[in-house]
Amino acid sequence: MTTAPWKTPYWPEGVPHEIDDYNMPLFQLLDDAARDYPNQAYTIFNDATRSFAQVKETADRIANFLHAQGIRKGDRVAIFLPNLPHYPAVYFGILKAGAVCVTCNPLYTPGELNYQLNDAGAKALFCMDHPQFYDTAGKAIRDTSVETVVICNVKSYLPWLKGFLGGLLGKIPHAERHAPGHLMFDDVLAGADPAPPEVTIDPMEDLALIIYTGGTTGRPKGAALTHSNFVYDLKGLDAWARLVHEEGGSPEGIRRGGYHCYLGVLPWYHSFGMTCAMLSACASGSRLVCVPDPRAGDPPFTEVLKLVQKHRPTLMPAVPTIFVAFTNHSLLDQFDLTSLMGCFSGGAPLPPEVCKRFEEKTGAVIFEGYGLSETAPVVTANPTFKDTRKIGSIGFPLPGTVLKILDAETGQTELPQGEDGEVAICGPQVMREYWNKPEETAEVFREIEGNRFFLTGDIGHVDENGFVVITDRKKDMILVGGFNVYPREVEDILFTHPKVALVAVVGIPDEKSGETVKAFIQVNPGETCTEEEILQFCKENMAGYKRPRQIEFRDAIPVSAVGKVLRRVLRDEESKTA
Incomplete structure (x- = not known):
């Protein structure tokens, strides 16, 4: 498979468009x-x-x-x-x-x-x-x-x-x-x-x-990945990361041999923590702080803040809920987190407001990426500089990865730039198959121009500058009176409210419009908030069909073991009470 350079004027300087030499055992x-x-x-x-x-x-x-x-x-x-x-x-x-x-x-x-x-x-x-x-x-x-x-x-x-x-x-x-x-x-x-x-x-x-996989559409499926799937992804990430290691220095790749220290705050049974912390630390000869329980401490996450201050990690892959936990921690100002240089966000969309708050409090730069268990997992990443990344996007495909936006109905027709469709991936990191599930495997692959593309189930588009933007999961999209409402867009706006710590938006049945929007909100510690306050905020900040018609405050929003907000759990709860 040959690939052409990704069309964008913002491709990071010094990053190649192809990766080779990944045909080796992972060990x-x-x-x-x-x-x-x-x-x-x-x-x-x-x-x-x-x-x-x-x-x-x-x-x-x-x-x-x-x-x-x-x-x-x-x-x-x-x-x-x-x-x-x-x-x-x-x-x-x-x-x-x-x-x-x-x-x-x-x-x-x-x-x-x-x-x-x-x-x-x-x-x-x-x-x-x-x-x-x-x-x-x-x-x-x-x-x-x-x-x-x-x-x-x-x-x-x-x-x-x-x-x-x-x-x-x-x-x-x-x-x-x-x-x-x-x-x-x-x-x-x-x-x-x-x-x-x-x-x-x-x-x-x-x-x-x-x-x-998480089993959101039924019984969990085993994504079967080869040695080269992971080696490619690690080499692609290594080529992508360009960091300034000293003040006034020039951007360069990740230094090897113990310069860096990874904070292992994500679980290693999951592909994100496994590849971006455990394996990346090994590939670069770096230190790795083992964190069996990131929520440990009183209040929760206190022990992991102590580890940051003590071991001075420089790199931290994390999901958005981890960044939220850091920035909302009541004791945050008692800890020195200035060792953190780069934080890779993935696993779920990163609300722009969360990114802003974390960077203001730590001085680190967050570069958001995108991937799946089926892709070892990284597919795309933002440039690792604040002046060339685009917050709210997932950046560009890794070197050697081909990304297409296909029609969501058949997954066969490539759509024009700027138009929303299903994100499809072809690259050396894409899994071989679902273990012992040939029918499910066939459902998620399409052959296009002689190449095998994996259908991700995510809806997105490529903007005018070449940045890939995930609009939402295909199955999470809410249809309100014929209008498409993407939960992530509503969540991003709600995150800008100063009292909102965590939010999840789902669609619930409605006789008039087919579906309507409901928001579940967890407020910041020590804050109080009313439904009227949130509804007025929504009225001032989003179109009528996107506005939540129902607000429910929760002491805690359900999240997975890796910190993903579980919209499906909330939908299931709603269906049982309907």
Whole structure:
């Protein structure tokens, strides 16, 4: 596939239009970092660090262990862990064994986890030594193919004194009892050689990961992604990021070998946190702060603010609700957050007002991007400079990625620039298929001009300057009396109200207009607000058909484990009360 340069006068200077050299196994990133920066810290957890050389050795031992357990190329191994320092070693160890990672949300119920393990056909599982997580895993593996369970205790990666005192005082979480045959992580490492099996990987064809979508349209589907899907995305992000590292300096790529520190505030089971924090830190030889629970502290998110002040991270990928939590934190002014240089926003649309507030309070620059679980995940990104980005847009396609706007009915006809349609993607980061779901796979792919395009389900357009703008999810669009209302547009306006902390807009049935707009609002701490106040604000700031007819105030807006506002949950609640 050949691509032409994206048509825009704002393409970042120094960024190529093509990316090559991504035909390599994903675990080679760790091997290269361990070779080039063996003593450089990779993970930071409770003041304990693990170097790239140490993580590589652990990954090699895990690969050796899995091979001894009968795990072979193409077999699936599940990870049921929060953001612990075990995670990168387990992840790369699975890949070094030739197996496929299946990353699982640690907040899953037994039924949800059981479905995923069965659907993927997982043969082994790594889980946390914790009363809740281990109990969930024990129930979930019943009637599955899982034969090997490895239990990971946090004591393995605590400084000696903290580990000793924590064990003495009973502060280290652990399950009360372990089932016979389940193995402890430390014992596994002690009994395995640091010699991974010899496995031949075809990066373009062999799977590295099966990651499950949120299931907003039914049962979750497993997006099956290859090694090269991720390597391309990492190389594309590396080429895209242009940062000024010293005052008065010139823009340059991300510095390597420990200059940068990533804040691992997003979960690594999710493709955004996985690629843009855990894997990106490895690819650049950078430090990675492990944050198992970003909401920890009183008030929530206090502990993560302490980590920012202590470890001075420079880069933070996050979703908009994280930026909201930072800017609305009652103790924010007590912490020094000036180390943050660049923040990559994704996972959900970034309201312009949220971007403005965060940058004013921290001095960092937020560059918004766009992606999906099916695309490893990054597809587009804004320039990393305030003077050339466009807030409210998702920027331009990564080098080597082709983006088209197609008609939303058939997904076959390309629409003129400026016209809204379904966003379709063709590029090296696009998944191979939905795992064991050929019909669902066929539904989301179209062949156009000899290339295979993935239909994203998102509605958007390309503006006059070449910036891609997501209008909304196709299924979230509200039809009011024949007019299209995009929830994101209404939410962006409501976010400018000084009392609004978080907002979600959905369509509800209406006899006269077919649908009408309802807004769910969470106000800033310490504020009070009335329905009349919001309705008057809407009257002054948006067209009549877009205005919410109903306002409901909530103490909390439902969000997913990665911080996405769950409009579908609100719609489901509305349908039950109708």
